[in-house]
Amino acid sequence: MSGIKVFGLKNCDKCRLALRKMIDLGFNSELIDVRQIPLTLEKIEEMCDLFGDYILNSRSTTYRGLSSSEKQLSTISLLQKYPALMKRPVILAMSHKSIGWSDDIFKEWEALVSKSS
DSSP states (O other): OOEEEEEEOTTOHHHHHHHHHHHHTTOEEEEEETTTSOOOHHHHHHHHHHHGGGGBOTTSHHHHTSOHHHHTSOHHHHHHHOGGGBOSOEEEOSSOEEESOOHHHHHHHHHHHHHHO
């Protein structure tokens, strides 16, 4: 099965679950910890193009701890400065992209596997 990248944090339960489920589905999967390997500006722009401001986790403790002036920064600037503000996991493959993890998102990926078999 084709390779996918799971962007998130290695200590994030949802990211680890998503990675495990992707591997179980047969995807050659890799977790990219955005704290250890910061996203490039190009990758942040790509994610913002795909998901808009939804990429920003405004419910996180990191976001709530920002000053009001920092909260006025663009999504791109915030993600460059604070990569953990990214809603996660972001899963990117050639044919499909998703953000977050839920039973519905798992079913989307599962359906892709069914279509290709």
